[in-house]
């Protein structure tokens with residue numbers, strides 16, 4: 020599902036007070052104690068980034084010998100929206116009732132969806148937001164959808180165990196959450212599930228989604244997943260993607 024691209028030459032630039040004024044705000048930490056030298060160092064960082072009319076708006080000691088800054092500045096930089104290559108996963112959505120009716124009618128059965136936060140990662144809140152009955156940001160979670168048999172396996176699920184669950188439950192889709200990204204642990208861990216499923220001869224039969232605060236569609240594809248979802252994802256985004264992708268694999272369409 021791809022949105023229509025913006026017209027050629029559609030330039031956008033940051034703005035603070037008036038459109039196109041180029042004003043932007045930066046926040047960062049420097050490893051120096053708060054004081055006038057630290058303030059000047061922060062301003063110099065902003066100037067070296069090419070900003071003009073630099074103003075250090077806030078300076079707070081963050082810890083011993085560390086200072087947190089908020090700095091304003093002006094840039095001439097503009098971006099042509101039409102030149103950007105963007106992979107948008109879900110652009111048009113059906114509502115809850117419409118999607119359920121459509122999926123049950125067109126697929127003819129409930130889709131089995133497993134969710135887990137895998138490896139050593141214990142951050143369950145993200146996958147719970149997508150899977151659990153009560154959902155997130157006013158959206159019902161997948162457990163609430165009649166068209167899904169949704170099973171949330173929780174956090175710290177081993178990849179080999181998850182792959183076995185896929186086979187035993189005949190899963191149509193697996194939702195993997197990765198929150199900790201220190202030393203790229205998420206990359207190795209996410210790839211491990213793909214390897215396990217490939218070893219079991221199941222990779223092509225299951226839709227694999229990767230999500231988390233530092234995940235995007237491009238990274239998910241690179242790691243061998245079918246789609247990636249980042250911060251602010253709503254359960255309805257995932258539900259629409261899943262039904263659309265199952266239909267696509269059946270040679271049908273979600274939006275005819």
Ligand code: B12
Pocket residue numbers: 139140141142143144145146148149155193194195196197198199200201228229230231232233248249250251252253257
């Ligand atoms: C709560 C929390 C914890 C709790 C987790 C409790 C729990 N049951 O989940 C506890 C205290 C246990 C914890 C522990 C740790 N944490 Co912590 N934690 C957080 C915190 C404050 C909030 C995370 C959260 O719940 N976000 C809310 C959810 C709703 O957002 P989300 O995960 O982004 O999910 C959304 C989307 O990303 C998406 N999504 C997520 N997953 C998926 C999956 C799919 C398939 C899809 C479609 C979508 C999707 O949908 C969700 C809704 O929109 C963050 C900081 C922050 N403010 O983000 C740090 C943070 C994630 N933790 C961090 C760290 C380092 C740790 C520890 C390593 C600390 C330590 N030294 O022990 C441990 C690791 C423990 C472990 N083994 O994993 C770092 C991670 C840094 C990094 N980049 O790797 C953070 C960013 C804090 C920081 N600034 O340093 N943590």
